[in-house]
């Protein structure tokens with residue numbers, strides 16, 4: 001094995017925060033190397049330095065034995081580094097294939113140079129053969145689901161030639177099983193032709209599935225590098241390495257007291273092309289869970305319950321009274337809060353700080369006669385950031401300066417601030433590390449003391465682990481009524497195939 | 502709010518440099534009399550700029566300012582002509598601004614129309630309507646008897662009325678935008694309308710409120726301008742667009758973000774420049790060109806999208 005990438009003594013600071021502290025990191029030719037660590041450990045920062053988006057304050061980088069200086073994304077591409085960032089930036093009003101070839105469109109030479117759409121489309125289809133997932137490349141990117149955007153970003157990286165190192169920063173956090181398997185298949189093919197792959201994930205089971213070796217970061221330092229084989233045989237606990245602490249139970253105990261009054265009941269709820277005939281009840285002091293893949297209708301169901309979309313049929317009752325919400329404002333007033341699935345477009349005002357974001361959805365609490373209570377809001381935000389494990393707990397930083405998982409924690413804090421009767425969490429722990437996930441689940445359980453909580457997720461273990469009663473959504477229909485006596489495998493197969501195994 | 506930010510020192514430095522340069526060129530620049538004149542000049546453009554700040558915070562444009570100004574001015578003259586009562590005239594003049602602004606906001610918000618084209622259209626309609634009252638001729642009847650002319654030089658609380666109005670507008674808009682929940686909602690709605698809606702805030706209502714407030718302050722500025730001229734004319738709003746945008750963008754470039762303090766700073770710097778040029782008898786077409794140059798520089802410095810675009814054209818939308 002030869003070392004294809006060798007980073008030594010990498011140092012990076014953002015103001016007072018040391019994101020990377022004297023990090024050594026090396027990747028071998030043709031290996032899949034998982035990069036692990038809690039939220040804010042510095043993984044994305046290292047990746048951004050490698051792809052020329054950030055410049056290291058100190059340290060050397062060698063690629064295939066040659067020292068390189070990566071001052072810009074163009075330098076990185078020239079050096080053979082292809083990357084998919086954690087939050088890929090695409091141009092919303094261009095189509096899928098236009099985004100894939102952005103920057104090097106096929107052109108006809110000559111005076112009347114123009115972009116050759118035909119050639120681009122053909123090449124894009126060829127790329128799709130490497131990663132066969134059903135996706136319409138002629139649709140504008142802004143109209144695509146986040147899974148599809150992720151695929152576009154991956155194709156964008158793959159189109160590059162002479163790739164020596166491919167970097168994937170949490171690609172599976174939004175992918176569903178099918179795409180994930182295609183992605184893994186493609187990664188193995190690339191590995192076989194000698195491409196080294198750096199793979200970031202918070203789903204630790206994936207490490208043993210795909211990675212040859214892994215490296216754990218903690219607080220901006222490289223804590224350990226080992227082969228997956230050694231880890232398995234030596235019975236190494238990855239969570240313990242990441243957290244530097246014994247990992248407690250991921251899920252809190254289920255409700256012990258009987259559920260209280262019915263807070264929300266839904267009868268025959270439908271939205272054309274999304275879901276049909278949904279009926280259920282949720283009580284105070286319980287958590288219910290919906291498992292469903294992307295496209296199964298869970299995202300839309302959450303939005304309908306929150307008034308962001310109008311149902312085409314059916315009735316929503318809150319504590320017995322029927323309600324028809326014209327907007328999220330109505331739903332909030334009635335005591336419903338939605339933690340939306342897409343944090344960066346639906347959850348956060350990225351340019352503003354933590355206090356601003358936390359208090360935005362509950363002005364009644366954050367102001368008196370319209371005048372903002374700055375001190376009180378700051379104190380509340382400080383308490384909440386502690387409750388969700390925000391790191392660093394610096395409240396006057398804009399949301400966009402936080403690592404991906406910590407941005408999700410701000411959205412959760414905003415939910416906790418809202419003091420609602422009914423909470424709907426859609427994909428609540430996307431990109432959140434195991435330790436913080438346990439904290440968030442504990443908060444949900446605490447919330448359910450006075451409220452009804454609904455969890456909707458494409459992570460079956462999450463739904464099964466946190467909810468008292470569960471069901472799954474398959475192509476817009478509930479596969480069975482909410483139930484306490486159902487096994488994880490039944491939920492899983494019902495969500496994947498529509499019928500309980 | 503951090504007052505002692507390094508940017509504050511840059512601002513103070515800039516003001517000092519401008520003052521020293523013009524003082525050395527024209528000895529009257531820092532005379533009390535000229536400073537008073539500067540503040541009066543700043544009253545009109547500053548008030549308009551503070552209104553425009555709300556629209557810019559919403560990440561929208563308002564190109565109807567001039568049209569609305571003409572209509573407000575003529576409405577003011579017509580109301581004085583009919584009733585001879587200053588208070589009725591003030592309400593009419595500001596009210597027209599509110600109505601035009603609310604129409605802008607409704608079309609851009611609920612109507613989902615593009616802001617630039619819509620406000621150009623609303624502005625030209627308003628300008629056309631300004632001619633309806635008197636076929637384009639001036640109004641000056643009842644101007645002296647109603648007291649509007651006296652308003653320009655009367656002192657209240659030791660300040661000329663226009664300067665007092667500038668101060669009051671600054672306090673009111675600054676309070677609204679920076680101390681209240683509505684201000685927080687303006688910023689949120691401009692930066693991420695989807696997340697704002699998901700936070701229970703009606704973005705469309707914020708649009709109406711922002712444009713209407715902008716229209717109202719255009720009306721107020723016209724009241725001051727007309728009181729200085731002594732007659733209402735359809736050309737009253739001809740000169741307000743450029744200084745307003747320059748103040749907002751220059752301020753945002755100086756202080757890092759569009760805000761009321763930033764707009765006041767921008768307006769101050771611009772007024773100092775214009776006043777200096779006037780004292781040196783630079784013709785207005787040259788000074789306009791300089792102001793435009795300042796505007797473009799400010800836009801490049803402030804608009805992050807432009808900066809990002811300059812760095813790498815592909816990073817526009819986040820997945």
Ligand SMILES: Nc1ncnc2c1ncn2[C@@H]1O[C@H](COP(=O)(O)OP(=O)(O)OP(=O)(O)O)[C@@H](O)[C@H]1O
Nearest residue numbers: 014019039040041042043044045401403404405406
């Ligand atoms: N642009 C920035 N400005 C300021 N601080 C930043 C910036 N980007 C990252 N940081 C800080 O650097 C540290 C490392 O962040 P990084 O994004 O690398 O974490 P990560 O390991 O990728 O976490 P996650 O799993 O949540 O994505 C964090 O403390 C973060 O707040």
Ligand SMILES: [Mg+2]
Nearest residue numbers: 044086403404
């Ligand atoms: Mg990251």
